[in-house]
Amino acid sequence: MVTFSKKEFPVEKVRKYLEPGPIVLLSSRWQDQTDIMTLGWHSVLEFSPSLVGCMISGINYSHTLIRESGECVINLPTAELVDRVVAIGNSHGPEVDKFGANHLTPQQAERVNAPLIAECYASFECQLYDNALVDSYNFFIFEVVKAHVATHPEYPQTLHYTGDGIFTAMGEKIINRRDDFKPELLAP
Amino acid sequence: MVTFSKKEFPVEKVRKYLEPGPIVLLSSRWQDQTDIMTLGWHSVLEFSPSLVGCMISGINYSHTLIRESGECVINLPTAELVDRVVAIGNSHGPEVDKFGANHLTPQQAERVNAPLIAECYASFECQLYDNALVDSYNFFIFEVVKAHVATHPEYPQTLHYTGDGIFTAMGEKIINRRDDFKPELLAP
Numbered sequence: 001m002v003t004f005s006k007k008e009f010p011v012e013k014v015r016k017y018l019e020p021g022p023i024v025l026l027s028s029r030w031q032d033q034t035d036i037m038t039l040g041w042h043s044v045l046e047f048s049p050s051l052v053g054c055m056i057s058g059i060n061y062s063h064t065l066i067r068e069s070g071e072c073v074i075n076l077p078t079a080e081l082v083d084r085v086v087a088i089g090n091s092h093g094p095e096v097d098k099f100g101a102n103h104l105t106p107q108q109a110e111r112v113n114a115p116l117i118a119e120c121y122a123s124f125e126c127q128l129y130d131n132a133l134v135d136s137y138n139f140f141i142f143e144v145v146k147a148h149v150a151t152h153p154e155y156p157q158t159l160h161y162t163g164d165g166i167f168t169a170m171g172e173k174i175i176n177r178r179d180d181f182k183p184e185l186l187a188p
Numbered sequence: 189m190v191t192f193s194k195k196e197f198p199v200e201k202v203r204k205y206l207e208p209g210p211i212v213l214l215s216s217r218w219q220d221q222t223d224i225m226t227l228g229w230h231s232v233l234e235f236s237p238s239l240v241g242c243m244i245s246g247i248n249y250s251h252t253l254i255r256e257s258g259e260c261v262i263n264l265p266t267a268e269l270v271d272r273v274v275a276i277g278n279s280h281g282p283e284v285d286k287f288g289a290n291h292l293t294p295q296q297a298e299r300v301n302a303p304l305i306a307e308c309y310a311s312f313e314c315q316l317y318d319n320a321l322v323d324s325y326n327f328f329i330f331e332v333v334k335a336h337v338a339t340h341p342e343y344p345q346t347l348h349y350t351g352d353g354i355f356t357a358m359g360e361k362i363i364n365r366r367d368d369f370k371p372e373l374l375a376p
Contacts, residue, residue, distance in 0.1 A: 013351070019228045020348035020356055021209005040207045043231035045243050045325055053241065053327070055233050082363055090370045133321060137233055139241070141325070155350070160208035160358060162343070163201070164374055165366030168208055170348060170358040175270055178353030182278045186352055 003105060003118040004150035011050040011144045017076055017122055018052060019044050020170060022158035023085060025075040026056070027106070028065040029114045034106070036098035036117070037062040038089040040161045042074075050144040051129060057138055061093030066140065070128040071112040074144070075120035079157045079169045084119075086165075111145045121156040122149040191293060191306040192338035199238040199332045205264055205310055206240060207232050208358060210346035211273060213263040214244070215294070216253040217302045222294070224286035224305070225250040226277040228349045230262075238332040239317060245326055249281030254328065258316035259300040262332070263308035267345045267357045272307075274353075299333045309344040310337040 018024075027036050041055035052074065056063050066072045077085055084102045091098065099106050099115075106115035109125045116123040126142035133139035150156070157171035178186065206212075215224050229243035240262065244251050254260045265273055272290045279286065287294050287303075294303035297313045304311040314330035321327035338344070345359035366374065 015228075016350045016352075019209070020350055021207070040203075041232045043241060043243060044229045045327060051325075053231060055231060079361075079363065082365060083368070086365045086368045089373060090368070130324075132324075136318075136320075137239075137329070139233060155356060159363070160348075162204045162208055164204075165364065165369040167363040167365065168343060168358050169361040169363055170356050173267075173357040173360065175267065175347070175355040175357055176353065177270060177274045177355065180271070180274045180278070181353040185277060 004121050006122065006148040006150050009147040009149035011147050012048040014050055014124055014144050014147050015044045015047065017149070018042065020158065021160055022076060022170070023161050023167070025077055025085065025088065025117055025120060026054070026062055026066070026072050027075060027114050027117055028062045028069060028072045030065040030069040033065055033094055034099065034115065035062045035065050035093040036088050036104070038085055045141060049129065051141055052126065052144060053139055053141050055137065055139050063138065067134065069113065071114050072126050072142065073109060073112065073114045073116050074124040074126055075117040076122040076156065077159060078121050079159055081119060082159055082167060085159060109146070116148065122147070192309050194310065194336040194338050197335040197337035199335050200236040202238055202312055202332050202335050203232045203235065205337070206230065208346065209348055210264060210358070211349050211355070213265055213273065213276065213305055213308060214242070214250055214260050215263060215302050215305055216250045216257065216260045218253040218257040221253055221282055222287065222303065223250045223253050223281040224276050224292070226273055233329060237317070240314065240330050240332060242328050242330065243326055244328055251326065255322065257301065259302050260314050260330065261297060261300065261302045261304050262312040262314055263305040264310040264344065265308050265347060267347055269307060270347055270355060273347060297334070304336065310335070
């Protein structure tokens with residue numbers, strides 16, 4: 001499996017990759033435990049600070065690692081990784097080494113202890129920003145503190161989950177309406 | 189513009205249409221004021237009750253109508269509506285009649301006063317469920333109390349926003365991995 005060559009990316013612009021609503025892989029580490037989970041329930045919340053909210057169910061082992069460490073990495077898989085995404089969703093930590101079992105390569109992050117996933121198109125290092133809704137809704141508000149994004153292609157073919165084992169893939173049909181937008185609605 | 193023939197849909201299954209992360213049109217009504225806004229920052233939070241979180245910036249006129257009425261409708265436009273989606277994003281209530289100016293047809297909802305948008309593929313009637321993060325993040329947690337979904341096609345071509353005036357369209361490439369999922373992860 002190819003790993004993507006990534007560059008640092010402005011954290012205030014991660015909406016480019018998260019707002020379209022892809023399935024992501026959350027990687028986490030606490031003490032000597034590492035996990036990966038699939039996630040489709042997330043929302044951008046703010047540009048700067050770069051905030052993302054994630055609903056991480058308590059049945060996931062990752063929930064504990066992220067709650068205890070206050071950190072995770074949001075990784076963006078492309079459609080080629082669909083079989084591993086399904087396998088990760090089917091397996092449960094800590095019995096399974098999610099990296100080894102799925103032939104995924106952990107990479108050292110810069111700002112957090114949780115590892116990046118080399119085979120993903122992008123990786124966003126996150127620190128817990130607000131836990132106000134963790135007890136009531138398992139909803140974690142993270143700040144993206146460092147972003148790594150592949151330089152090619154510009155619009156990756158991402159996976160989007162509809163339930164019942166069915167994904168849709170996105171990225172092939174691009175609709176550019178930039179000229180129709182009010183200038184103040186576009187990024188400088 | 190065609191209007192979709194819709195049927196009642198189970199509220200606990202709206203993730204099928206919202207989890208993939210489409211741009212939606214929020215319609216709202218308070219007293220004699222009606223508005224529509226575009227929204228890309230949303231996340232499913234729970235199956236039952238059917239909860240959806242939406243980050244509705246205070247600069248939107250809709251924010252006031254939704255905050256005061258405690259209601260809205262989440263409508264799902266397909267790619268054919270891209271020009272109206274852009275026009276709605278460019279305009280600001282209450283100066284503009286968003287329905288009239290965009291040739292959209294309001295329909296009476298069943299459980300809320302906010303109108304459905306007939307030209308959208310699906311409409312989800314929502315009541316404010318928890319305002320705990322409204323002051324701090326403009327994040328509204330809604331319960332979907334009634335869902336109306338078109339019967340055809342099963343996977344609509346939705347719009348997904350990447351910023352900078354550029355959308356991607358989804359729905360043409362379906363990846364079915366149902367046979368690979370653990371049975372307990374699939375809906376009954």
